[in-house]
Amino acid sequence: MSFEIVADCGHARAGLLRTPHGTVETPAFMPVGTRGSVRGILPSQLADAGAHILLANAYHLFLRPGDEVVRDLGGLHGFTGWKGPWLTDSGGFQVFSLGELVKVVEEGVRFKSPIDGASHFLTPEDSIRIQENLGADVIMAFDECVRQPATPEQTRAAVDRTIRWARRCRDAHRREGQMLFGIVQGGTDLKERDRCAAPLLDLDFPGYAIGGLSVGEDRPAMLATLDHTAALLPRGKPRYFMGLGKPDDLLDAIRRGVDMFDCVIGTRNGRHGTVFTSEGALHLRNKRFERDSGPLDPVCGCPACRNFSRAYLSHLFKAEEMLGPILASLHNTWHLVGLVRDARRRIVDGTFR
Amino acid sequence: MSFEIVADCGHARAGLLRTPHGTVETPAFMPVGTRGSVRGILPSQLADAGAHILLANAYHLFLRPGDEVVRDLGGLHGFTGWKGPWLTDSGGFQVFSLGELVKVVEEGVRFKSPIDGASHFLTPEDSIRIQENLGADVIMAFDECVRQPATPEQTRAAVDRTIRWARRCRDAHRREGQMLFGIVQGGTDLKERDRCAAPLLDLDFPGYAIGGLSVGEDRPAMLATLDHTAALLPRGKPRYFMGLGKPDDLLDAIRRGVDMFDCVIGTRNGRHGTVFTSEGALHLRNKRFERDSGPLDPVCGCPACRNFSRAYLSHLFKAEEMLGPILASLHNTWHLVGLVRDARRRIVDGTFR
Numbered sequence: 001m002s003f004e005i006v007a008d009c010g011h012a013r014a015g016l017l018r019t020p021h022g023t024v025e026t027p028a029f030m031p032v033g034t035r036g037s038v039r040g041i042l043p044s045q046l047a048d049a050g051a052h053i054l055l056a057n058a059y060h061l062f063l064r065p066g067d068e069v070v071r072d073l074g075g076l077h078g079f080t081g082w083k084g085p086w087l088t089d090s091g092g093f094q095v096f097s098l099g100e101l102v103k104v105v106e107e108g109v110r111f112k113s114p115i116d117g118a119s120h121f122l123t124p125e126d127s128i129r130i131q132e133n134l135g136a137d138v139i140m141a142f143d144e145c146v147r148q149p150a151t152p153e154q155t156r157a158a159v160d161r162t163i164r165w166a167r168r169c170r171d172a173h174r175r176e177g178q179m180l181f182g183i184v185q186g187g188t189d190l191k192e193r194d195r196c197a198a199p200l201l202d203l204d205f206p207g208y209a210i211g212g213l214s215v216g217e218d219r220p221a222m223l224a225t226l227d228h229t230a231a232l233l234p235r236g237k238p239r240y241f242m243g244l245g246k247p248d249d250l251l252d253a254i255r256r257g258v259d260m261f262d263c264v265i266g267t268r269n270g271r272h273g274t275v276f277t278s279e280g281a282l283h284l285r286n287k288r289f290e291r292d293s294g295p296l297d298p299v300c301g302c303p304a305c306r307n308f309s310r311a312y313l314s315h316l317f318k319a320e321e322m323l324g325p326i327l328a329s330l331h332n333t334w335h336l337v338g339l340v341r342d343a344r345r346r347i348v349d350g351t352f353r
Numbered sequence: 354m355s356f357e358i359v360a361d362c363g364h365a366r367a368g369l370l371r372t373p374h375g376t377v378e379t380p381a382f383m384p385v386g387t388r389g390s391v392r393g394i395l396p397s398q399l400a401d402a403g404a405h406i407l408l409a410n411a412y413h414l415f416l417r418p419g420d421e422v423v424r425d426l427g428g429l430h431g432f433t434g435w436k437g438p439w440l441t442d443s444g445g446f447q448v449f450s451l452g453e454l455v456k457v458v459e460e461g462v463r464f465k466s467p468i469d470g471a472s473h474f475l476t477p478e479d480s481i482r483i484q485e486n487l488g489a490d491v492i493m494a495f496d497e498c499v500r501q502p503a504t505p506e507q508t509r510a511a512v513d514r515t516i517r518w519a520r521r522c523r524d525a526h527r528r529e530g531q532m533l534f535g536i537v538q539g540g541t542d543l544k545e546r547d548r549c550a551a552p553l554l555d556l557d558f559p560g561y562a563i564g565g566l567s568v569g570e571d572r573p574a575m576l577a578t579l580d581h582t583a584a585l586l587p588r589g590k591p592r593y594f595m596g597l598g599k600p601d602d603l604l605d606a607i608r609r610g611v612d613m614f615d616c617v618i619g620t621r622n623g624r625h626g627t628v629f630t631s632e633g634a635l636h637l638r639n640k641r642f643e644r645d646s647g648p649l650d651p652v653c654g655c656p657a658c659r660n661f662s663r664a665y666l667s668h669l670f671k672a673e674e675m676l677g678p679i680l681a682s683l684h685n686t687w688h689l690v691g692l693v694r695d696a697r698r699r700i701v702d703g704t705f706r
Contacts, residue, residue: 036668040675042656065643065668073646073664081660290418293426303395307434311426315389315418322393325675 001137001179003207003238007348011230011257014347017053017238019085019137020177021077024052026238026259027347029250029340030087031333032267035060036070036080039267040326041333043082049302049334050341053137054082055262058130059091062122063113067133075135086136087262089242090127090169092183093211096145104144106161124165125172132175140209141169143183148216155187159196170203181207181240188213188221190228197232207238210258214244223252230257247276247339254343254352266336270329273317276336282310284328289314302334303327354490354532356560356591360701364583364610367700370406370591372438372490373530374430377405379591379612380700382603382693383440384686385620388413389423389433392620393679394686396435402655402687403694406490407435408615411483412444415475416466420486428488439489440615442595443480443522445496445536446564457497459514477518478525485528493562494522496536501569508540512549523556534560534593541566541574543581550585560591563611567597576605583610600629600692607696608706619689623682626670629689635663637681642667655687656680 003026007014015026031038031046034057038046046054056076061067073079076086095102095109102111108123127142142165146158162185173180182205186192200208210229214222226241233239238259244250245263253261269275273284277297282289292310304313304327316324346352356379360367370377384391384399387410391399399407409429414420426432429439448455448462455464461476480495495518499511515538526533535558539545553561563582567575579594586592591612597603598616606614622628626637630650635642645663657666657680669677699705 035672035674036665037672037674037676040679042676042679043660044656060672064672065664069644069664069668072644073662079662079665079668081665291422291425303397307396309426309432311418311422312389312432312434315422315432319388319390319413319417321388321390322675322678323390323395326393326395326679 001177001206003236005236007350009347009350009352010255012254012343012347012352013257013259014344015238015259017259019053019179021086021137022052022084024085025341025344027254027340027344028052028260029245029336030055030260030262031337032262032264033080033082034264035064036076038333039271040329041267043080045303045330046082046333047084049330050337051333053085053087055087055089056134056136057091057094058088058127058134058139059094061134062091062130063115067130071133071135075133077135085138086134087138088131088134088136088140090131090140090142091122092127092143093145093242095122096147099147104161106164124168128169128172128180132173132178135175136178138179138181138207139173141166141180141182141205143185143211145185145212146187148187150187152189155189155192159186159192162196163199166200166203170205179206181205181209181238183209183211183242184229184232185212188217188225190225193225193229194232197229201232201234205237207240208233209240209242211242213241214249223256226253226256226258245336247336250336250340251343254340254347261340263336266332267329270332271325273324273328275328275331284310284313284317284324286314296331297335300331300334300338302331304331354530354559356589358589360703362700362703362705363608365607365696365700365705366610366612367697368591368612370612372532374439374490375405375437377438378694378697380607380693380697381405381613382598382689383408383613383615384690385615385617386433386435387617388417389429391686392624393682394620396433398656398683399435399686400437402683403690404686406438406440408440408442409487409489410444410447411441411480411487411492412447414487415444415483416468420483424486424488428486430488438491440491441484441487441489441493443484443493443495444475445480446498446595448475449498449500452500457514459517477521481522481525481533485526485531488528489531491532491534491560492526494519494533494535494558496538496564498538498565499540501540503540505542508542508545512539512545515549516552519553519556523558532559534558534562534591536562536564536595537582537585538565541570541578543578546578546582547585550582554585554587558590560593561586562593562595564595566594567602576609579606579609579611598689600689603689603693604696607693607700614693616689619685620682623685624678626677626681628681628684637663637666637670637677639667649684650688653684653687653691655684657684
């Protein structure tokens with residue numbers, strides 16, 4: 001396992017992340033298969049879209065079908081049919097999203113399963129064990145994601161706990177052939193980002209994520225925090241901006257030296273009839289597409305654009321046919337993966353501004 | 354356009370139905386794309402499954418997006434992305450399924466749209482015009498499907514109207530390169546089947562359907578009616594059993610000389626987690642599949658069986674992931690199309706009993 005920068009252009013970098021299940025060209029957009037399946041899209045279709053690595057969520061797979069079931073069926077690579085690289089998020093973000101159902105203590109997190117109401121207690125060590133069972137190529141530390149807006153005291157306490165838990169995660173991690181990334185928290189407080197990054201760098205993780213950003217703060221604050229945080233991270237290690245996926249945001253973050261991205265926006269918007277195109281977003285339920293014989297995006301080579309018209313897609317959504325969400329999700333995945341791949345090409349060419 | 358019998362084995366026949374958009378090897382199972390889309394399955398995946406012809410419904414497409422929209426966007430072949438042969442059902446069966454919302458007079462049928470409550474009046478001539486706009490290779494006469502159980506008087510009246518409307522359909526049909534099939538009604542009353550078939554044969558349709566069967570009557574009555582009705586139809590023309598799709602029923606009907614079938618059972622059961630296999634039906638939500646690493650069906654070559662385990666499919670259904678219904682529908686389509694294709698091969702070989 002290694003990370004190599006092969007070209008840069010300003011702060012932007014093109015790299016190669018080598019994993020036991022294949023090499024990921026970075027910058028890379030990772031389609032999200034929270035429960036081990038990218039919604040509505042087959043692994044072969046993801047490969048056709050140019051995806052190199054997928055993301056799954058340890059928390060969701062722990063609850064169902066259970067990480068030991070996944071382990072016994074060959075880990076994520078065997079269980080899901082996607083044989084290429086996987087990254088699992090630790091589940092910190094999802095647990096903290098449960099709101100009233102979660103209680104945090106120093107040892108870990110107590111929460112009720114939203115599936116069956118069963119009570120669970122999850123520690124950083126549990127999260128690592130779960131992620132070892134799932135067997136992804138890249139796994140994430142179990143962090144505390146404070147809910148926004150947060151007071152300075154809440155942000156500080158979450159940073160402190162994130163640091164202590166990162167050390168416990170690193171100490172608990174045993175599995176070979178699996179990279180554990182640290183996560184820098186701190187909200188939009190640059191001093192807290194400094195305070196979080198320093199001890200995590202001492203722990204010498206093979207990669208670092210920027211967490212708790214693009215969670216509702218305004219855009220200038222997001223970009224300022226990103227500028228500041230990216231500059232704190234070691235040049236030679238991959239940088240992953242968790243949960244970022246809007247086309248403009250991806251390009252802004254690549255420009256600031258980020259290497260990896262994930263977001264549900266492509267499949268979620270696709271399911272609801274909104275597609276990204278080179279000319280902006282289209283809402284397929286809009287009446288003006290009912291007789292539009294053109295493709296979703298004339299410059300896109302995806303199966304939806306090659307074979308179907310906007311009018312047909314519009315009909316599928318109005319008739320509530322499954323093929324509508326499928327095709328729109330597929331198109332959006334091609335669009336986002338392709339956008340990041342094109343940025344990489346221009347970094348290599350030296351034409352990425 | 355022509356129909357040629359290339360082999361027979363008992364009453365069973367293997368044929369070639371030549372249409373402007375390709376040749377259909379019969380017996381053929383037609384996947385159902387009621388609204389111009391087979392639920393959850395791409396046209397390219399249907400071709401991979403071995404489907405030669407799809408079915409759509411004139412009534413549904415008339416209501417949405419409108420048959421003129423489909424016509425202006427290239428007919429079904431241009432609009433939907435399936436460039437091979439299409440068959441449209443006239444919509445008679447669907448209109449009569451509306452129950453309280455429908456009123457039949459000699460001129461036609463008045464009904465309220467279940468989409469928006471708008472009132473529509475549809476005549477046999479309208480149905481033909483709609484089907485001409487949709488542009489399928491095979492279209493169906495507009496018939497009266499009496500609701501079961503029916504009194505002898507109701508059955509008799511529906512047969513009389515079906516005959517009169519069949520003549521009006523034939524007289525209204527103008528479009529070249531499009532076959533109009535007649536539909537034999539009469540419930541399980543063999544005398545009514547005789548009485549319906551004779552005048553329809555005089556009208557010399559290029560093919561005949563058996564309607565109003567497999568709609569709730571018991572199996573011996575269904576088979577006796579099929580035996581009787583198939584024997585009434587001209588040997589040299591294609592015979593289509595409307596709405597039949599259970600595996601055992603398909604084989605029984607092929608054995609009795611039926612050439613064409615359609616049924617939603619593959620995709621509908623698939624969406625609900627039931628798959629057909631060489632060893633019978635499996636209900637994927639059943640607990641026993643949670644750790645089953647085998648394919649849905651060891652003898653199936655479909656993308657679901659080649660790439661995924663029963664355990665993964667079970668997980669997809671429990672997690673309500675779209676890929677579950679997609680893969681199960683795809684598998685069932687392969688199974689039904691393949692079952693009928695294998696029967697054809699054995700008819701040609703002379704090994705079909």
